[in-house]
Amino acid sequence: MSTLVNDLKEKWEALKAENPHLRIRNAAAELGVSEAELLSTNVGEGVTVLRPEFQHILTEAEQLGKVMALTRNDECVHERKGTYLNGDFSSPHAQLFVGEDIDLRIFLNHWKFAFAVTEGDKKSLQFFGKDGLALHKIYLTKDSNETA
Numbered sequence: 001m002s003t004l005v006n007d008l009k010e011k012w013e014a015l016k017a018e019n020p021h022l023r024i025r026n027a028a029a030e031l032g033v034s035e036a037e038l039l040s041t042n043v044g045e046g047v048t049v050l051r052p053e054f055q056h057i058l059t060e061a062e063q064l065g066k067v068m069a070l071t072r073n074d075e076c077v078h079e080r081k082g083t084y085l086n087g088d089f090s091s092p093h094a095q096l097f098v099g100e101d102i103d104l105r106i107f108l109n110h111w112k113f114a115f116a117v118t119e120g121d122k123k124s125l126q127f128f129g130k131d132g133l134a135l136h137k138i139y140l141t142k143d144s145n146e147t148a
Contacts, residue, residue, distance in 0.1 A: 012041060046119060055089050062087070065143060068141055113127070122139060
């Protein structure tokens with residue numbers, strides 16, 4: 001691990017010790033880095049970098065069963081629990097999932113990075129843009145198919 005990554009990891013660990021409930025999004029802003037950069041400091045320690053095969057990953061998401069879909073920005077948080085159903089990737093512009101609980105339009109041309117993350121008992125798939133900002137996250141719930 002490079003010195004810069006080690007330094008960032010140490011700063012993040014110190015910040016978490018001071019503020020144990022601080023969200024990674026807020027910690028990244030406080031440290032002046034992107035959320036993806038901060039998450040990357042834990043690769044091999046609960047964080048796995050995934051190939052950016054977003055369509056393939058999302059096509060398989062239905063097998064997870066009931067999950068929590070999370071999209072957030074500075075103005076709002078959109079959180080839905082359900083199953084990713086009826087994925088449609090036929091348009092090069094906007095891809096979608098249409099179900100009773102999760103009705104989602106996404107724009108994969110803006111996606112750059114993907115991670116599988118285990119934080120204690122929370123497991124998720126997390127997707128980031130070219131700028132390292134989180135675009136979408138999928139969290140397993142107690143009703144999810146963890147084996148998938």
